[in-house]
Amino acid sequence: MPLNYRPMGKTELEVSEVGFPLWPVASGAWGSFSDEQAMDLLRKAYDAGINYFDVAPTDGNGRGESLLGKTFQDRRELVIISSKVGRAEGRPDFSPGAIKASLDKTLDRLASSYVDVLQLHYPDAATVGNAAVWQALEDVKAQGKIRYYGIALGPGPGGLEEGRAAMRKHDLGCIQTYYNLLEEEPGRKFFPVALEINQGMVIRAPHAGGVLESNPDAVRFPADGDLQVKDSTWTERARKQAANLRWVYEGKGMTLSQAALKFILSEETVASALPNIHREEQLAEYTAVSDFESFSQVELGEIAEQFRRGFGV
Secondary structure (H helix, E strand, O other), X not given: OOOOEEEOOOOOOEXXXXXXXXXXXXXXXXXXXXXXXXXXXXXXXXXXXOOEEEOOOOOXXXXXXXXXXXXXXXXXXXXXXXXXXXXXXXXXXXXXXXXHHHHHHHHHHHOOOOEEEEEEEOOOXXXXXXXXXXXXXXXXXXXXXXXXXXXXXXXXXXXHHHHHHHHHHOOOOOEEEEOEXXXXXXXXXXXXXXXXXXXXXEEEOOOXXXXXXXXXXXXXXXXXXXXXXXXXXXXXXXXXXXXXXXXXXXXXXXXXXXXXXXXHHOOOOEEEEEOOOOOHHHHHHHHXXXXXXXXXXXXXHHHHHHHHOHHHO
């Protein structure tokens, strides 16, 4: 069966339910990739049915956007790209001038006249409450430089209040947030509001930085923005919890990685999940997730109860 596609909330965008984040191949934290190696993986992702690619100017100092530009310049309209503004130079700057200048550089690197979704990158409450920020996004949308705008919350599992405030007040294309089987709070609290207003959710860290990958022992934990907020105690506990999850996936013929994705995709407001993809075999494993039946409400209830108990750890 091919990969499933989902509407991104109330937008006109239909995205693959598994997307491809550029940070693993662009940042160097998951090993070094030549441009040709990275572009080959991107082409194979597209051939496997992935049409949604998420990037930020901070991914390899613009390298991720350049890789997308080189790979898809001749078929730009066939892929959906979300990028970000607000942290391009390492420190937060969400001023209208910075938003517009950052977007222009993004468009140059993408070799494109537009971005499908432009997200505020880890905005704080003051940024979300600043009318000038939203006016700047409306301006670039009116100019045709972006189709929709949204927010990427973080780093790590934060940003609940900022996210919910923005959802209520602004017409967001999507909200990207951190959420997975082991770390369901506070991300889980977005879903009821998202359902009520038809908000598209995009989930990153579905494998908790690597702990929920099928071969976690092969994972080196790169110091990406989400994992920097964690220590070795967290990793040790998470590994023990992951070892206690066999009951979630073994009877279904799934791997741990696939079950972790399926759990997230059981939420109907989730448009796409963004697993870290840096090996070709991950593509085959992750894109096969559409073949499996979703978890039932009973199974999701049992997972919620076991989560409450710390999965036995």
